[in-house]
Amino acid sequence: MPESPEVQALAEELDARLTGRALSDADVLEFRTTKTRTRPPASLVGQRVTGVTRHGKLLDLAFGPQHLVVSLGRHGWARWGGADAAEPPAASDAAAPPPTLVTLGFDEEPALEFTDAGGWVSLGLWVVDDPAAVPAVAKLGPDPADPAFSRDDFDGAFVGRRKQLKAVLQEQESLAGIGNAYSDEILHAAKLSPVVHASDLAADELTRLFDATVTTINGAIDARRGVPIARLKETKVAAMRVHGRTGEACPVCGDTIRDFSFASTTAQYSPDCQTGGEVLPLKSS
Known part of the structure; x- marks a missing residue:
């Protein structure tokens, strides 16, 4: 997508x-x-x-x-x-x-x-x-790539929400423009489990997630700028650290990147970096 x-x-x-x-x-x-x-x-x-x-x-x-x-x-x-x-x-x-x-x-x-x-x-x-x-x-919410995007915008999407982090990141009414791939990348950069509820985050974890969101999206925009449109998809795939890397070694901790079931699709994460070693289910119960 x-x-x-x-x-x-x-x-x-x-x-x-x-x-x-x-x-x-x-x-x-x-x-x-x-x-x-x-x-x-x-x-x-x-x-x-x-x-x-x-x-x-x-x-x-x-x-x-x-x-x-x-x-x-x-x-x-x-x-x-x-x-x-x-x-x-x-x-x-x-x-x-x-x-x-x-x-x-x-x-x-x-x-x-x-x-x-x-x-x-x-x-x-x-x-x-x-x-x-x-x-x-x-219906679009604030865009993390907008220069005016603020911590208040971010907190409005996450603070107190009884919803999984990955779901909030992909919810266009909360934050505009993020999908399956970049939500995986953001959560890996923030070292957070995709299935933790936003309301359960400690203050320092929320700050890590804010920083990872802004840095990941703006860094990707800078990296894609000037790439011919015929090559943008392959360039995106090549830049992913965890998304689409099932079975490969995590570039941070060396653990094996794994799949987990999310909504109607499959996403990726590093257990050692993000879930304290817990392996998430491959299929929804």
Whole structure:
């Protein structure tokens, strides 16, 4: 799932390349991606991009007073077409490129393709006058990457909450932009168990979690900045210390990184660093 560091890098590349360019064509190959049926992406043809920004994990292409807000969902992403298209995989590669569901054409730039690789359509597009008209934007909590993000913002999400730390980190109403991967990385950096309730944290543990959250997210944004969008996913994977590293040695303590069941997915942690050596269950009871 794309998270704030990768979506920020995507937004910055699109902003640099598309600002001032007119939308020449909008080809929606999967009608379910259009969430504002009376205002499809094609209604913006002829309008010029005035900027590209991010709201949490969502992308916002501004066309003057109008906005094309894109939710990449669980498996969505963007790529350039034409001469800027990524190299196709070799015949021996296991994964074929994900299908294109929406193509946006721009003058003097290659087409921008939005893809979705999941078993269901998770990509979504809205044309709105105010990004807050999109429910997923309206509900967003404070963003740890925002320079104005404060300890008070953080404490408001965690203090007194009878909810597991990993769940709070991924709850978009509490903190915007964090998903499965970066929540694993944050908790590892903070040396905290993902299943401990926020209300059970001591003052010094809460401070460690605040510092780890801000440092991890802002550090990842800095590291992804300037990476071509075709390489952002692989760059993210390569940078992970515990997420996706099941069976490998923890880079801090040397313990074996393990899986545990969380909601409808699987996450990773280091027992020695985070749970006092306790092994968390692989399956929910």
